[in-house]
Amino acid sequence: MAAAAIVSVQLMLLFGLSTLLFQTFAVDSWDFWLGIALISVVLAVSVGCLAAFMVALTLRVESDAVPAIFSAGVISLMAFVGGSFVPLDGMPESIRTIGSWTPNGAALSAYFSWMLDPDVHQLSGPLARICAVGVLFL
Numbered sequence: 001m002a003a004a005a006i007v008s009v010q011l012m013l014l015f016g017l018s019t020l021l022f023q024t025f026a027v028d029s030w031d032f033w034l035g036i037a038l039i040s041v042v043l044a045v046s047v048g049c050l051a052a053f054m055v056a057l058t059l060r061v062e063s064d065a066v067p068a069i070f071s072a073g074v075i076s077l078m079a080f081v082g083g084s085f086v087p088l089d090g091m092p093e094s095i096r097t098i099g100s101w102t103p104n105g106a107a108l109s110a111y112f113s114w115m116l117d118p119d120v121h122q123l124s125g126p127l128a129r130i131c132a133v134g135v136l137f138l
Contacts, residue, residue, distance in 0.1 A: 001048050002048075002051075003047060003048040003050075003051030003052070004044040004045050004047065004048030004051075005044075005048075007043065007044035007047045007048065008040065008041065008044040011040040011043070011044065012040070015036060015040075031118060032114075032118055035114045035118055035120070035123070036111070036114065038123070038127070039107060039110045039111055039114060039123065039126075039127065042107075042127050042130050042131060042134075043103060043104075043107040043130055045134055046103045046130045046131065046133055046134035046137070047103060048134075049133075049134040049135070049137040049138045050103070050133075050134070050137045052137070052138065053137040053138070054066065054067060054070050078102045078103070078104065079102075079104060081095055081098050081099040081102055081105065082099045082102035082103070082104035082105030082106075082108065083099055083104070083105050083108055084104050084108070088105075100126075100129060101129055101132075101133060102133070103130050103133050103134070106126040106127075106129040106130045106133070107126070107130060109126045110123050110126035110127060110130070113126065
């Protein structure tokens with residue numbers, strides 16, 4: 001769970017500093033920040049599960065190649081398909097569907113939905129997908 005804690009700190013710094021330095025988000029809306037916190041905690045736990053899977057696989061195989069393959073290949077592919085590199089609007093439907101099941105793709109969808117219309121019911125789909133991926137990696 002150390003990875004989940006690190007991800008949580010990174011997300012807090014990202015949202016906190018962007019709010020303070022660039023005034024990107026409203027400071028006075030507790031509902032908004034609770035939604036951001038909910039999405040961030042679920043994402044952090046899912047990434048923690050992914051890190052635990054990678055550590056277990058590395059120990060099982062007893063090779064330093066596993067983290068290199070994971071970071072160079074799997075993580076980069078998940079970031080691309082999830083929409084972290086380019087917007088997925090111009091991509092085929094199959095890639096958008098796969099991207100919605102990556103932790104970053106589902107989290108981006110949840111963050112965008114929450115920022116446009118802060119309704120908890122809209123978060124159920126993306127958060128369920130993030131949880132499912134976390135359970136899969138666990």
